[in-house]
Amino acid sequence: MTENGLGQVLGSLRRHPDVEAANLQAWDATDSLLLDAASGLLTPDSTVAVIGDNYGALTLGLLAGGPGPVPAEVRVHQDLVTGERALRNNAAALGVAAGFTQLPLGTELLSGADLVLLQLPRTLAELEEISDAVARYAPAGAVLLAGGRVKHMSLGMNAVLGKYFAKVQPQLARQKSRLLIASDLLRAEGTPPYPVTDHNAELDLDICAHGAVFAGTRLDIGTRFLLTFLPEIPAAARAVDLGCGTGILAAMYARRNPGTEVLATDRSAAAVASAGATARANGLAGITAVQDDAMSTLPAGSADLILLNPPFHLGSSVHAGAGLKLFEAAGRVLAPGGQLWTVYNSHLRYGPALERLVGPTTVKGRNPKFTVAASVRRAAG
Ligand SMILES: C[S@@+](CC[C@H](N)C(=O)[O-])C[C@H]1O[C@@H](n2cnc3c(N)ncnc32)[C@H](O)[C@@H]1O
Numbered sequence: 001m002t003e004n005g006l007g008q009v010l011g012s013l014r015r016h017p018d019v020e021a022a023n024l025q026a027w028d029a030t031d032s033l034l035l036d037a038a039s040g041l042l043t044p045d046s047t048v049a050v051i052g053d054n055y056g057a058l059t060l061g062l063l064a065g066g067p068g069p070v071p072a073e074v075r076v077h078q079d080l081v082t083g084e085r086a087l088r089n090n091a092a093a094l095g096v097a098a099g100f101t102q103l104p105l106g107t108e109l110l111s112g113a114d115l116v117l118l119q120l121p122r123t124l125a126e127l128e129e130i131s132d133a134v135a136r137y138a139p140a141g142a143v144l145l146a147g148g149r150v151k152h153m154s155l156g157m158n159a160v161l162g163k164y165f166a167k168v169q170p171q172l173a174r175q176k177s178r179l180l181i182a183s184d185l186l187r188a189e190g191t192p193p194y195p196v197t198d199h200n201a202e203l204d205l206d207i208c209a210h211g212a213v214f215a216g217t218r219l220d221i222g223t224r225f226l227l228t229f230l231p232e233i234p235a236a237a238r239a240v241d242l243g244c245g246t247g248i249l250a251a252m253y254a255r256r257n258p259g260t261e262v263l264a265t266d267r268s269a270a271a272v273a274s275a276g277a278t279a280r281a282n283g284l285a286g287i288t289a290v291q292d293d294a295m296s297t298l299p300a301g302s303a304d305l306i307l308l309n310p311p312f313h314l315g316s317s318v319h320a321g322a323g324l325k326l327f328e329a330a331g332r333v334l335a336p337g338g339q340l341w342t343v344y345n346s347h348l349r350y351g352p353a354l355e356r357l358v359g360p361t362t363v364k365g366r367n368p369k370f371t372v373a374a375s376v377r378r379a380a381g
Contacts, residue, residue: 007065046115049113074099208274239305245271
């Protein structure tokens, strides 16, 4: 394997089914920095666990791009189902579809892994949950190579790693990315730190959150505004909390409408686990939580109501495409006459897109920051 091989692998990667655009890349300089550092530690007997591989650059770099020997086993955990699917698509295109195993964050991923490669997550909470899992399940001699873009890194990350590893060594930055090398693992014991549960007194709701979930156990201010319209939102036979995060919208709706079948769905595994835990913690048996990309596995016309607080970030970039993809999905999954209730930052001016992708849209309310709109799915034809 050669550096050239790595360039070819990275250059061939696509983000699909995640949103694709000229300013959104499937890999970054952190991936090549991690792969370079890994090459000095790899042997043909190595078992490598990859965590946070966005679209497969690390996994496929190890298997097909080098530099360094191909490890005996590559296991990979990605929180987003879009990342998992992109990795499989990219692997198939490179002809290495069978070389890795995709696993949840846990013992199967980490037991026997001598090397762990990590694209540093955005939040300290997610880093804590990952570090705890490594310390709990990886062998004592495991080395963690954690890399990120310098502008997204903080000393708090060193401090979190320092709770789980006796040695944390920051490396010199290259192309605006930096590695932290963590070793001498301190075994984690007792109850894992995540999920956490907090009681939200305003909603009288127990909110459960894994480390990677949007807003943790907090109530997002857009979600809070959407919830003030709950008395106006119609009772439906089948409702979806789309992009459910911790499942607050699903829980509050289900509590008010006990006869409704509520589906809480998100592309993030941490979100879906959190929403399921929130439903159980509040005794809401009518909620089912499912991981999916923009309801791709739901039949057209199968829902009467969709509640949505859409994302406006894709990873670390602000991009309207994430919200538009979900509006389009709502247009497909709603039955004619079904309603999409959504909240968004007023400056985004989503009205015309909602009209086009779903149907006639009425602004139900505005506060200084947010707009709440209801769109009625137009009849086919
Ligand atoms: C602004 S957060 C809202 C979370 C939650 N509904 C709340 O109100 O607190 C947007 C959520 O959409 C999810 N999301 C983004 N793109 C998605 C996609 N393509 N399919 C499903 N969920 C998606 C994110 O993972 C995130 O949890």
